[in-house]
Amino acid sequence: MHRIKLTVAYDGTNYCGWQVQPNGVSVQSILQKAIENLLGEKTDVTGASRTDSGVHALGQVVVFDTDKNIPDWKYALAINQRLPKDIVVQKSEEVPLDFHPRYTDVEKTYEYRILNRRTQLPKERLYSYFVPKKLNVAKMREAGDYLVGEHDFKSFCSQKTKVLSTVRTIYSLELIEEGDIVTLRVSGNGFLYNMVRIIAGVLIKVGLEQKEPEEVKEAVEYPIGSAAGPTAPAHGLTLVEIKYP
Amino acid sequence: MHRIKLTVAYDGTNYCGWQVQPNGVSVQSILQKAIENLLGEKTDVTGASRTDSGVHALGQVVVFDTDKNIPDWKYALAINQRLPKDIVVQKSEEVPLDFHPRYTDVEKTYEYRILNRRTQLPKERLYSYFVPKKLNVAKMREAGDYLVGEHDFKSFCSQKTKVLSTVRTIYSLELIEEGDIVTLRVSGNGFLYNMVRIIAGVLIKVGLEQKEPEEVKEAVEYPIGSAAGPTAPAHGLTLVEIKYP
Numbered sequence: 510m511h512r513i514k515l516t517v518a519y520d521g522t523n524y525c526g527w528q529v530q531p532n533g534v535s536v537q538s539i540l541q542k543a544i545e546n547l548l549g550e551k552t553d554v555t556g557a558s559r560t561d562s563g564v565h566a567l568g569q570v571v572v573f574d575t576d577k578n579i580p581d582w583k584y585a586l587a588i589n590q591r592l593p594k595d596i597v598v599q600k601s602e603e604v605p606l607d608f609h610p611r612y613t614d615v616e617k618t619y620e621y622r623i624l625n626r627r628t629q630l631p632k633e634r635l636y637s638y639f640v641p642k643k644l645n646v647a648k649m650r651e652a653g654d655y656l657v658g659e660h661d662f663k664s665f666c667s668q669k670t671k672v673l674s675t676v677r678t679i680y681s682l683e684l685i686e687e688g689d690i691v692t693l694r695v696s697g698n699g700f701l702y703n704m705v706r707i708i709a710g711v712l713i714k715v716g717l718e719q720k721e722p723e724e725v726k727e728a729v730e731y732p733i734g735s736a737a738g739p740t741a742p743a744h745g746l747t748l749v750e751i752k753y754p
Numbered sequence: 755m756h757r758i759k760l761t762v763a764y765d766g767t768n769y770c771g772w773q774v775q776p777n778g779v780s781v782q783s784i785l786q787k788a789i790e791n792l793l794g795e796k797t798d799v800t801g802a803s804r805t806d807s808g809v810h811a812l813g814q815v816v817v818f819d820t821d822k823n824i825p826d827w828k829y830a831l832a833i834n835q836r837l838p839k840d841i842v843v844q845k846s847e848e849v850p851l852d853f854h855p856r857y858t859d860v861e862k863t864y865e866y867r868i869l870n871r872r873t874q875l876p877k878e879r880l881y882s883y884f885v886p887k888k889l890n891v892a893k894m895r896e897a898g899d900y901l902v903g904e905h906d907f908k909s910f911c912s913q914k915t916k917v918l919s920t921v922r923t924i925y926s927l928e929l930i931e932e933g934d935i936v937t938l939r940v941s942g943n944g945f946l947y948n949m950v951r952i953i954a955g956v957l958i959k960v961g962l963e964q965k966e967p968e969e970v971k972e973a974v975e976y977p978i979g980s981a982a983g984p985t986a987p988a989h990g991l992t993l994v995e996i997k998y999p
Binding site: 565585596597598628630636747 | 839840874
């Protein structure tokens, strides 16, 4: 038996997210079909991150098991030949059979792209959130700094979240300006459901000067459990990388 | 009578190009319908550049005439309400009645984006040309320098081109590297049919070391009239800006 790890990029626009859903086509189901078609046998395909509908990925991590003796690097090419153009395997490699993409200490990096200019740009519409009013990025940075470190992020997740602990560690949080694009880049040891999109939504409120950076500080110091701000739309978000030890 | 100039951005993916064609939907026809719907009257919509099928625009220039007395800046908002999301008017302003977008000395700027990495990125697939083999950008720059200035670009246009003169002036030609993206940015007083895509195709051949920079020099110095190289695909190209005096 071999366990194969894939690093997968996708444009989430036309999918209902990573996971199989009753309605819509999931990235997982498309990948599973392509892998089963290649192997000629049924297999389970497990993803590290259950990205939401419309969320993109550069480095989703996916594993499956097989008894076939195909050199590991060949899977990327062979699977890509069976995939639509909006899903592309970047790399395939064999990993130990006890490697699990979800239950391992990792560093995950997400990017949230904001198009900050007076008029929308058509080529950006599916890959960034359009904010026409000028953002105060310095204030966003000030607020973002309060989120770095180990905190209870109860106020930064969907209130439907059912997890034992809402404590997570953010290793770094940057706001990068390139022309009209403001990119929030955040790395951490794991993110709660909707956490990055809520962080983006809260920081955008700060950037629009509808919220003070100190309110973000309070929201992590005294997690009362109601959302600290709106959830920014899915299409601005990309799962960039998952680093395993 | 008022002449209104629009600056228009579009994602060319779903269109047969700027101009009305027997098959497919053109950007011009969509804009014309939106403007006629707003004005409640027939009008002609003239574009500065007949972009091909799949080519994008940030700054296409478009004019139409009307007797309506609407403040010029309001047209952008009102027309955008009637457009699909892949076409967005960036600006509207009144111009003199003798302003013609096509028959004026202008500076046009195009960008051709190349994704140069071993695997395709899904989010880039519609907006850049994927070249998996590493490009020698220094050689591309050397070749590109020979194209700057006034030259007979007979070997850099579609051989179906019927124009009086194939002499054009390129004001600047840059190759910009940002991560995995190599952008060819070229400005000139006008471009022949397919000229930017042929320049891109030729420079990519040079970058792949399948052609020497000196061959590009010869092709502009001794224009024999057969294409100097392949035409790079349309979806990498964006009409960035048209500057009027």
